[in-house]
Amino acid sequence: MGRPTVLALHYQNDVLHPDGRIRVGLAVDDPAREAVLEAAIRLQQGARAKGWPIIHVRVAYRPDYADLVQNAPILRAVVASGAVQEGSWGAQFHDALQPLESPVEFVVTHTRINAFYGTPLDTLLRQLDSRQLLISGVATHSVVESTVRHAVDCGFEVTVLADACAAAKPETHRAALENMRLIATISDVASTLEAFP
Numbered sequence: 001m002g003r004p005t006v007l008a009l010h011y012q013n014d015v016l017h018p019d020g021r022i023r024v025g026l027a028v029d030d031p032a033r034e035a036v037l038e039a040a041i042r043l044q045q046g047a048r049a050k051g052w053p054i055i056h057v058r059v060a061y062r063p064d065y066a067d068l069v070q071n072a073p074i075l076r077a078v079v080a081s082g083a084v085q086e087g088s089w090g091a092q093f094h095d096a097l098q099p100l101e102s103p104v105e106f107v108v109t110h111t112r113i114n115a116f117y118g119t120p121l122d123t124l125l126r127q128l129d130s131r132q133l134l135i136s137g138v139a140t141h142s143v144v145e146s147t148v149r150h151a152v153d154c155g156f157e158v159t160v161l162a163d164a165c166a167a168a169k170p171e172t173h174r175a176a177l178e179n180m181r182l183i184a185t186i187s188d189v190a191s192t193l194e195a196f197p
Contacts, residue, residue, distance in 0.1 A: 002129075002132060003051070005052065005053040005055060005128055005130040005133055006055065006134045007055050007136070007151075008136055009115060010057065011040055012094060013089055013094055014084050014088075015138050015139075020090055022084075024138045025167070025169075026168060036138065036163070036165065037094070037096060039189045040136060041097065042190070043136055043164050043192075050196070050197075052104070055105075056093060056108070057110065058109050059091075059109070059111065060085070060111075061078070061086060061111060063085045065085075067111055069111075074142060108120065108121050108124065113142055114146040114147055114149075116147060116154070132157050132196075133156045133157070133158045133159070134196075136160070136165055136189075139172075139173075141175070141176035144165050144176065148180050148183065158183070158185070159185040160177065163188045163189055
């Protein structure tokens with residue numbers, strides 16, 4: 001196995017912070033939020049220690065949402081909540097998961113559900129000679145699953161880090177992981193950091 005690349009999806013204030021507008025649908029005091037945050041921190045620290053590339057993927061829209069095609073309930077909900085507006089606190093990365101200025105860390109912004117669609121992500125991964133992707137983020141059943149399916153169709157081998165992912169309902173999270181098990185390896189942060197050189 002070669003050097004993997006980490007795709008860290010939507011670790012943004014509106015999505016993950018207790019004061020965010022979306023909060024992955026979790027209650028403010030839900031321990032699942034702290035658990036996914038801790039796992040994501042361990043993943044990023046481990047990846048940095050090993051020199052693995054990290055691509056931080058964020059979703060953000062113009063304040064007037066003119067760049068958001070509202071053709072799905074989840075996208076209409078973003079507008080209704082006033083979330084992830086470019087330049088806002090909510091669209092920024094969570095303080096604990098900020099990208100570093102590094103030759104192996106990158107930021108990609110997207111406006112659809114799939115992180116590949118309409119972005120330079122595929123080109124960037126091929127520039128990095130990435131073949132093995134470690135994908136984490138929120139929410140499991142939306143951006144994570146959509147991005148995993150696209151990555152597999154593009155020929156990448158994918159590992160989903162289940163403990164660094166979350167959804168509003170535990171059963172939704174588990175169902176998405178089961179769906180992805182047909183096309184990706186489902187693992188956790190500790191096992192994956194140990195398995196890769």
